[in-house]
Amino acid sequence: MPNFQANAANGAPRDDLSVLTVPAFQDNYLWLIHDGAHAAVVDPGDAAPILAALAEHGLALTAILLTHHHADHIGGVPALLARFPVPVYGPRNDGIAEVTHPLAEGDRVALPELGLELVVFDVPGHTLGHIAYVRSTPGLHWLFCGDTLFAGGCGRLFEGTPEQMAASLEKLADLPEDTEVYCAHEYTLSNLRFAQAVEPGNEALALRMKDESAKRALDLPTVPTSIGLERRTNPFLRYREAEIVGELVKAGKLSDGASPVQAFAALREWKNVF
Template sequence: MLNVLAVPAFQDNYLWLIHDGTHAAVVDPGDSAPVLAALAAHRLSLVAILLTHHHADHVGGVPELLRHFEVPVFGPHNESIAGISRHVAEGDEVVLPEFSLRLDVLEVPGHTLDHIAYFSPQQQWLFCGDTLFAGGCGRLFEGSPAQMVASLAKLAALPDSTQVYCAHEYTLSNLRFAQAVEPGNAELAARVPAEQSKRDRGVPTLPSTIALEKATNPFLRHEKHAILTRLADNGFVDTREPIAAFSALRQWKNTFR
């Protein structure tokens, strides 16, 4: 049986281990030490590394892991990340034969220009790096608002039951912003104490689901009347054009405290 293990790293990263009790693949290993410790603790052998984008907190552990394991490293086709041996793009499949697991590659630019995500139709798992967060989305360091809107729409079109494994524990801060944006959202109001309870118990708020994100994440709801009105009332935008509204929402989040 396949499982996904959260490996905390740095201040708020999660490095994801897909495993069957014997073999493991790691997603976005920004630090090798916690990955090596988790592999040893669970008696797992690494068989693959999956990268979503080039930021150091997602790729920094690759060279050290390759010193311990001779494994394929999958990553974005336009990225020159050290260690990548198999460049992949939209429409490609990553096949992990040890698990009989297939992952579809989705191009989701916005946070970075060449960001990708991995989706398992079989398990309905999504590993989306820093594109979609629980209650939020990544900052636009390289891509445009239009690119990020298209990328988020692509992810939102996945089955509602899809489990969302993003790369950071930003949920509570994202939900505080979401409530400022859409204070009348009853599903959002119910989500906040549920996620707070998880953090109080020291467990991850992840994975989320596509259904939950569509109901509570303002960046998937930027065309909703209540959010457009809130943006206008707070002076962030004077138009209801979707890309402009999304851009205003992202700029508001960038300065929200």
């Protein structure tokens, strides 16, 4: 049986919403937002584990939320729609045929069955039309960011530019520190190994590597993370830091006097081959 992990979330106006972690494929996480009766799924790349989680927890699917067009995020949509004819929310400009409610920056998604409202951010870079969903209830902040921001890293630039991805990440980094970050992959330890290579003097990063390694040794997920933790330890939010710039120059990845965006691009290119 799949190893579902529940992350309870408490706060007004609903104090009974939770996010269920549904592992899929090699390292994907699919997310079920639920109240014990109704559920919305985020990025269901595979229908089978979602259907199993719905059955196990007695949940009825009421909405599908998509961040971008890659198959490991949308592959399960047709099979889910065959069982549950629900609205499909997704990016306006990312070419997903099943989307019934196209979204862009500033749009709001109201899910009445869950008493939940999410705000949409445009976060291009990984794909050109990538979006993220933010819950901004006072005292309770969630971010569903697909493959834009990862725990300790960021997505590859398959379609967008370094300028776009850097701007998207800065937009997310401006969210409150206690925002829970629900990214879509278990890449954390490999991301943190790279982070330590480019910022070896970061004590918070060393502590995080210890903590996250302990979780993975027990086969526990390292997500959700938080915006505050990412600000302190994620090199793709810290590419302006002198130590990171210095390591890029020392490794021959960057020239002295390069711009911050050039540093970000060099960092991402180094991670691609690290």
